[in-house]
Amino acid sequence: MKTPLTAAAAALALAASFASADAPLKTKPASTPDDLFRTIVAQDKALFDAYNACDLKTFASLVDEKVEFIHDHGGITLGRDALTESVRKNICGTTTRELVADSLEVYPMDNLGALEIGTHRFHHPKTEATEPVGEGKFVMLWQYDKATDAWRVTRVFSFDHHALPMGEGRR
Numbered sequence: 001m002k003t004p005l006t007a008a009a010a011a012l013a014l015a016a017s018f019a020s021a022d023a024p025l026k027t028k029p030a031s032t033p034d035d036l037f038r039t040i041v042a043q044d045k046a047l048f049d050a051y052n053a054c055d056l057k058t059f060a061s062l063v064d065e066k067v068e069f070i071h072d073h074g075g076i077t078l079g080r081d082a083l084t085e086s087v088r089k090n091i092c093g094t095t096t097r098e099l100v101a102d103s104l105e106v107y108p109m110d111n112l113g114a115l116e117i118g119t120h121r122f123h124h125p126k127t128e129a130t131e132p133v134g135e136g137k138f139v140m141l142w143q144y145d146k147a148t149d150a151w152r153v154t155r156v157f158s159f160d161h162h163a164l165p166m167g168e169g170r171r
Helices: 006-011 033-053 056-061 080-090
Strands: 063-071 075-078 096-099 105-109 113-123 134-145 150-163
Touching: 033 056, 033 096, 033 105, 033 113, 033 134, 033 150, 056 063, 056 080, 063 080, 075 080
Parallel strands: 063 150
Antiparallel strands: 063 075, 096 113, 105 113, 113 134, 134 150
16 A cells, blocks of 8 residues: 655655646746756746645646656556645645755756755644644655646656654744
8 A cells, every 4th residue: 555645745856836727837948957957946846835825736847757756665646647646635735845955956857857856844734832843854856848838847756755853843
């Protein structure tokens, strides 16, 4: 039996959204490493603002139809619909994701998009006083689709999930 995907919360991945409720964030491929970094930071923010707000329409618009989400405790989730449903059932109203400051790395993937690597924390607002904050690492492949002029997540690895000592990682 699969465990609840607190890590699904972990992977999919902040405050004000850059994305509209109707379409993925439209940003052309970057011409410099700094542009690419800013683009992926904006994509990450849009994805996890939607995740944190349970805006499943926006969340789904930022995820490829054939996404592969691999979690160290929850296993594999295949496809946008399955991942969005997992977020709805396991994350909405119970978990929020925070990107750990200065943990983000972005690497260009020629003729494809960008690889995003970082650390994120998962907060449980209703029980944060009695439960520890969770932390994990992630790797996401963002692909740029020229036809739609949009970036979407196509692959996610979410791993090294662990609880922080009580009191650590609090906002």
